[in-house]
Amino acid sequence: MTDYTLYYWSVPFRGQFVRAVLAFAGRSWTEAGDAEITRRMEGPVGDMPVPFMGPPVLVDHATGAAVAQTPAIVLYLGETLDLLPADPAARALTLKVVADANDVIDELTLDGGRQMWTAKRWAEFQPRLRKWMSFWEETGRRHGLKPAAGWLLGGEAPGVADVVTATLWTTVADRFPAIGEILEDEAPMTAALARRVAGTPALAALAERAEADYGEAWCGGRIEASLRRVAG
Amino acid sequence: MTDYTLYYWSVPFRGQFVRAVLAFAGRSWTEAGDAEITRRMEGPVGDMPVPFMGPPVLVDHATGAAVAQTPAIVLYLGETLDLLPADPAARALTLKVVADANDVIDELTLDGGRQMWTAKRWAEFQPRLRKWMSFWEETGRRHGLKPAAGWLLGGEAPGVADVVTATLWTTVADRFPAIGEILEDEAPMTAALARRVAGTPALAALAERAEADYGEAWCGGRIEASLRRVAG
Numbered sequence: 001m002t003d004y005t006l007y008y009w010s011v012p013f014r015g016q017f018v019r020a021v022l023a024f025a026g027r028s029w030t031e032a033g034d035a036e037i038t039r040r041m042e043g044p045v046g047d048m049p050v051p052f053m054g055p056p057v058l059v060d061h062a063t064g065a066a067v068a069q070t071p072a073i074v075l076y077l078g079e080t081l082d083l084l085p086a087d088p089a090a091r092a093l094t095l096k097v098v099a100d101a102n103d104v105i106d107e108l109t110l111d112g113g114r115q116m117w118t119a120k121r122w123a124e125f126q127p128r129l130r131k132w133m134s135f136w137e138e139t140g141r142r143h144g145l146k147p148a149a150g151w152l153l154g155g156e157a158p159g160v161a162d163v164v165t166a167t168l169w170t171t172v173a174d175r176f177p178a179i180g181e182i183l184e185d186e187a188p189m190t191a192a193l194a195r196r197v198a199g200t201p202a203l204a205a206l207a208e209r210a211e212a213d214y215g216e217a218w219c220g221g222r223i224e225a226s227l228r229r230v231a232g
Numbered sequence: 233m234t235d236y237t238l239y240y241w242s243v244p245f246r247g248q249f250v251r252a253v254l255a256f257a258g259r260s261w262t263e264a265g266d267a268e269i270t271r272r273m274e275g276p277v278g279d280m281p282v283p284f285m286g287p288p289v290l291v292d293h294a295t296g297a298a299v300a301q302t303p304a305i306v307l308y309l310g311e312t313l314d315l316l317p318a319d320p321a322a323r324a325l326t327l328k329v330v331a332d333a334n335d336v337i338d339e340l341t342l343d344g345g346r347q348m349w350t351a352k353r354w355a356e357f358q359p360r361l362r363k364w365m366s367f368w369e370e371t372g373r374r375h376g377l378k379p380a381a382g383w384l385l386g387g388e389a390p391g392v393a394d395v396v397t398a399t400l401w402t403t404v405a406d407r408f409p410a411i412g413e414i415l416e417d418e419a420p421m422t423a424a425l426a427r428r429v430a431g432t433p434a435l436a437a438l439a440e441r442a443e444a445d446y447g448e449a450w451c452g453g454r455i456e457a458s459l460r461r462v463a464g
Contacts, residue, residue, distance in 0.1 A: 060321075065321035072324045091307065093299065095307050099303055
């Protein structure tokens with residue numbers, strides 16, 4: 001019996017933020033699997049663990065609680081597993097980082113592949129991608145992050161904001177080297193922080209498991225192929 | 233001296249969720265104004281109150297804390313003004329409702345007007361719009377909401393989830409009568425809840441102020457005009 005059931009597609013993408021928080025906290029979970037997710041999504045709302053338009057959905061086996069929407073799931077795990085800072089502003093900034101990370105991956109996939117990446121679109125996106133990266137660098141700077149030490153929101157130990165940051169940037173940098181190079185250039189402290197946090201045993205094991213389970217996949221589909229052509 | 237500065241465009245849309253929580257809690261705020269928002273957004277990240285890609289941003293004058301991203305702002309206000317339930321699952325569901333509301337308004341504006349509404353697109357969107365509405369109805373049903381009594385997540389008094397629900401559905405129903413009619417049909421308990429909460433003195437006064445300040449505007453621009461053609 002695991003601690004949770006996670007409904008998320010068999011790719012990293014948005015679900016990897018939730019998996020990373022679970023792994024960081026040393027919790028176990030069962031993946032519901034793509035067929036079950038589809039069945040629930042397309043079935044009657046009354047049969048859903050919680051009404052949801054798309055995954056992730058997390059079910060806590062200990063309490064029966066079911067939560068959808070990534071920032072809400074992160075809040076739930078953060079509060080019940082005592083992973084959030086005590087200060088309300090730092091707690092809110094943690095959720096802000098999660099929402100920003102969600103926005104970045106939506107933009108990197110052109111909102112779920114509405115359009116495909118072309119060299120021209122990718123070139124036009126560069127200033128905005130760098131602006132997103134600069135947000136992490138500036139956030140770290142304001143909280144005492146240094147090139148080889150510190151955490152995104154300060155404090156003595158890595159928190160949820162660091163876990164989500166590491167998951168976002170190492171997951172894309174490992175799969176799309178051009179993005180990793182831009183990050184090193186635009187936000188070197190963030191790149192180093194991401195590597196430092198992703199190198200902790202729990203997150204390193206999770207990355208290995210993702211590679212074993214999903215191969216090089218990130219979001220999947222044609223949009224991933226088009227991103228690989230411009231940033232691979 | 234007001235309690236907060238809110239950076240949000242001079243329309244309701246996403247910012248109205250934050251305004252509604254502030255009004256519900258009896259707090260005062262100054263609107264930064266469109267010119268100042270643009271100046272901050274386009275200026276150096278080091279000069280931003282908090283790094284942000286778009287509004288809303290809220291600055292708390294008492295603490296100096298600055299937060300961006302709607303769910304994070306709602307968490308900050310909910311925690312510091314004691315507006316959230318005590319139970320972690322109910323707190324997370326509150327954020328889930330905020331994230332759903334954000335998704336609904338993004339879909340109603342075709343993600344910021346990437347395309348314009350046509351009669352055909354609007355007709356094709358109907359099942360999905362009804363599905364969204366059914367999420368509110370089902371959530372209420374699971375927490376004891378009745379046609380003329382109760383709150384979205386249960387409890388003895390309206391909370392942030394009710395305030396955001398009321399703001400979402402009454403703001404669109406008042407401006408786009410066709411959406412109000414669909415809501416009455418698909419989610420009658422939600423429609424009644426929204427009217428009940430929106431009728432409380434603080435939120436009724438806020439709606440009057442929105443009408444005085446913004447007229448019939450919701451999100452503004454060509455996308456609003458196209459939505460009015462199909463749902464006005």
